[in-house]
Amino acid sequence: MILVIGSSHDDVLYLESMMRNVEREKLNERCFYFTGLLSGQSICVAYGLDTNYMSSVVATYLIQKFNAPVVINVGMARAFSHDLNVGDVVICKSVYLADVNMVNETRVKLTEIPGMNEYCISDVYLVNLLNKLGLNFFSNNLKSGTLVSSNNFYNSITDMEKLNVTDGITFLGKERYICLDNEAGGIAVSCTLLGVPFVSIKIIQYILDVENYNKENFINALKEYPAVGKLITSLIAEITNNAIETVNT
Numbered sequence: 001m002i003l004v005i006g007s008s009h010d011d012v013l014y015l016e017s018m019m020r021n022v023e024r025e026k027l028n029e030r031c032f033y034f035t036g037l038l039s040g041q042s043i044c045v046a047y048g049l050d051t052n053y054m055s056s057v058v059a060t061y062l063i064q065k066f067n068a069p070v071v072i073n074v075g076m077a078r079a080f081s082h083d084l085n086v087g088d089v090v091i092c093k094s095v096y097l098a099d100v101n102m103v104n105e106t107r108v109k110l111t112e113i114p115g116m117n118e119y120c121i122s123d124v125y126l127v128n129l130l131n132k133l134g135l136n137f138f139s140n141n142l143k144s145g146t147l148v149s150s151n152n153f154y155n156s157i158t159d160m161e162k163l164n165v166t167d168g169i170t171f172l173g174k175e176r177y178i179c180l181d182n183e184a185g186g187i188a189v190s191c192t193l194l195g196v197p198f199v200s201i202k203i204i205q206y207i208l209d210v211e212n213y214n215k216e217n218f219i220n221a222l223k224e225y226p227a228v229g230k231l232i233t234s235l236i237a238e239i240t241n242n243a244i245e246t247v248n249t
Contacts, residue, residue, distance in 0.1 A: 002239065011076070064194075090145045120188035
């Protein structure tokens, strides 16, 4: 059962509207999930997650409960780099854990959990497939980039001065298509430790030090959700078809 995880109900409304045989469950007063069929595939969709702590626990629980072969994360993000615009959709190739700093404890790099890589790597097959399928739904606002995930909600680049930010434009040596969120890191760690392929899709809501959260930005970002939902639906259909072809072969 493929697992899709969003931070809010808005993130998964399109998928919910397209699913059949939906059954709903509640993990707690804020976190919910529902199961059903989409593109002929059984899927589980969860939402209502705040912080990487919570997303890691929920992802681990649902991966093990449903033996999920793939995890897809979707939600809004804030742009760190100014080459991203409100409404851009970012396919995240890697996820950095911004609030992990074990440098003074052991011989690791900033953002690196001892025993793991400096960052979590999204599944290359899923990233490439999303970029290919995305040509059907987006014109010039689909990007491949880097996601910086933290339990801290950064409102400005100044807030990130301890994170090896250079000249306000470079994060750990990376300069292009960098965005921030607060839940994908926990999902990425869970998937990495459990050996489950994952990918994160983010819609840019505003740009640090250029724009702030406001109703117009929120509405502009929301406008991309139907296209993102169609992209995820196509991805699930493609995964299902490839699995069937592999079995038949």
